[in-house]
Amino acid sequence: MSATVAPHSTRPRRQAGAVAEKVIRRFGDRVVLDHLDLTIADEELVVLLGPSGCGKSTLLRLLAGLDRPDGGRVEVPAKRAIVFQADRLLPWQRVLRNVTLGLHGPDADRRARDVLAEVGLAGREKAWPKELSGGEAQRVSLARALVSEPELVLLDEPFAALDAITRLRMHDLVRALRSKHHAAMLLVTHDVDEAIALADRVVVMSNGRISTSHLVELSAADREASIAREELRSALLEDLGLANQH
Ligand SMILES: Nc1ncnc2c1ncn2[C@@H]1O[C@H](COP(=O)(O)OP(=O)(O)OP(=O)(O)O)[C@@H](O)[C@H]1O
Numbered sequence: 001m002s003a004t005v006a007p008h009s010t011r012p013r014r015q016a017g018a019v020a021e022k023v024i025r026r027f028g029d030r031v032v033l034d035h036l037d038l039t040i041a042d043e044e045l046v047v048l049l050g051p052s053g054c055g056k057s058t059l060l061r062l063l064a065g066l067d068r069p070d071g072g073r074v075e076v077p078a079k080r081a082i083v084f085q086a087d088r089l090l091p092w093q094r095v096l097r098n099v100t101l102g103l104h105g106p107d108a109d110r111r112a113r114d115v116l117a118e119v120g121l122a123g124r125e126k127a128w129p130k131e132l133s134g135g136e137a138q139r140v141s142l143a144r145a146l147v148s149e150p151e152l153v154l155l156d157e158p159f160a161a162l163d164a165i166t167r168l169r170m171h172d173l174v175r176a177l178r179s180k181h182h183a184a185m186l187l188v189t190h191d192v193d194e195a196i197a198l199a200d201r202v203v204v205m206s207n208g209r210i211s212t213s214h215l216v217e218l219s220a221a222d223r224e225a226s227i228a229r230e231e232l233r234s235a236l237l238e239d240l241g242l243a244n245q246h
Helices: 056-064 095-100 108-118 134-146 164-181 192-198 220-224 227-239
Strands: 003-007 018-027 030-040 045-049 071-076 080-083 152-156 184-188 201-206 209-215
Touching: 018 056, 030 056, 030 071, 030 184, 030 209, 045 056, 045 192, 056 071, 056 080, 056 152, 056 184, 080 134, 095 108, 095 134, 108 134, 108 164, 134 164, 164 184, 164 192, 192 227, 201 227, 209 227, 220 227
Parallel strands: 003 071, 045 184, 045 201, 080 152, 152 184
Antiparallel strands: 018 030, 018 071, 201 209
């Protein structure tokens, strides 16, 4: 079966933040993605959960354009950004240059400074990556992703290496950035609580496909504590085969 990867911008009208249709990805004999379908609406934040090794990063890499499917169709906007678990900053460049990397134009520095201020790092432009905490380094990674105003942001376990308090601060930051940047987002995590805290929709992957999809129509307060939250949490744990865990 042939595979296509089409940037939206070649089409007259954009349908959604991203579309994966009947996507297949094999590594040797192993079929990791098996006719997977997923649509992400404009400005929607979808969280992807699934057991280790089920193919979450493989899907993200396809949507980022870092890999190609063996079959099916991937339709994504031309402007995309990806943030990984490890910050991947260039150690020999200061914070500002790490953010302007790949940016062109006379206002690149100003835009980078603005986004650094948004992520709470005003005044740290001249710092070296080795001088940053883990949370600060991931803030720089977010700034680098957002500075080009992408229409799709892919986040592969971006907060997994951070301590619990820093992680909660990063959730606040993602919520604040969303209201300003209006990108569609797909965030991979192993953390059901993180999924409920952030998602418009949580999708669960198993056997190479999206097996379930849950809209999260909860207020900010209800995401913290409510019966609906606990019901969603139980449903997600069941989907993941972790129903006996609390
Ligand atoms: N380049 C590759 N070559 C061969 N096998 C690969 C390659 N990339 C991924 N795989 C395999 O595909 C499967 C899915 O990997 P992937 O990293 O997408 O899983 P994941 O769901 O993101 O896992 P985790 O939650 O542990 O990060 C794994 O069995 C992995 O070994």
